[in-house]
Amino acid sequence: MVERERDEGEAIALTGGGGGQLQQEGSVPGKAEGERDGKERDAEDEREEEKDRGDDEAAWSEIRLAIEELSPAQRRGGGGGAGDGKPAAASPPTLPFLALSHLLLRVLDKIGPTMAVLRLDVQRNIERLQELYLLDPAKYSTLTEIVEKEVKEGTARKVDSCARAVLWLARSMDFTIALLQRLEEDSDLAQLVEAAYEIALKLMPERRIFTSFLLGMGQDCSALKDDIERLVLLLRPLLDDIHSMMAKFRLDRLKST
Structure with a gap:
């Protein structure tokens, strides 16, 4: 209790x-x-x-907030490594995943109005997952419990399912990682987003402006690069666990409609 x-x-x-x-x-x-x-x-x-x-x-950046959010999850075993250095299989925790999803929204806001459609989709998926979690936080403390519930009920493949919300939020985080890792490349932000998400976008801010949006107070570009590398190391095992879980339930190839 x-x-x-x-x-x-x-x-x-x-x-x-x-x-x-x-x-x-x-x-x-x-x-x-x-x-x-x-x-x-x-x-x-x-x-x-x-x-x-x-x-x-x-004035922490979203990246440093995400690192802070992931670190306790790692200590709880939400992606800890085994003796061979590989991440151990884990049941992804719901609450840190929701917190990371909220930070994802803030990153999308910084990209600008071009991300409006994706942002709305992310927001709806967060709300759907959050609503179920709040019904019983102890019961739905992991994403596996949520997905397994819907698989047993036969609702996991429905358009408004939480399983679909988990999958698309994870895919959105995959996109964010790909975008952040490409910030060091010598190209404008529109090209980076297109490479990461395979869509043509307009009205994008310049790469240097977007980078400045990601910086916390007193933080320089060198520190941002280190933070991105650290975030990727922490976030990738969690996303790998989520994708493995979805594959286990044969939900990893769900389409948007």
Whole structure:
């Protein structure tokens, strides 16, 4: 019970405060509905504001936030290596995957309006997966549990399934990795995106401008390159686990429609 409440709290924080109903349902009987709850909410709001101010001051890039998100997942075994240096098979954790998906949205925002269609698709997939997760964070703590549920129900291949959402979010992260790894190449951003995603795009910012968007405060291009390499090393095992899981359930070749 304690573990589930903790997971729900993390998920609520992830969604930006959309879990007010869960918080009310979990309130302690006997409290005064007015003053005490109001004070607690005020105190919680102040703590969140202080955290936000600290985040703004740190001005971390999305890449460094992703690295920070992946590191605990690695320690929990969500992609840890075996003795031979190869990643051990793992059940991909849901909550870090959702957090990474939200960071993906922020990267797409930096590319510009050309990514509007892809961004909308990513947003819908996040919401679909998030909705199921919040129903029972303990039960759906891993993506394998979510996909396995739908496979048993015979709904995994449906257009609005969570299994399809997991697959396309993973593919979107594959695209992001390919794009970031090509930033050092001597070509403009439109060509990089086309090479990574195999589509022709317009209205792209210049590569140097996009690179500056990715930099955190006080961070230079050399540090960004190191961060990208570290992110790829951390994210690739998680994506490999997800693709292996989808292949196990014969869902790895699903198309968009």
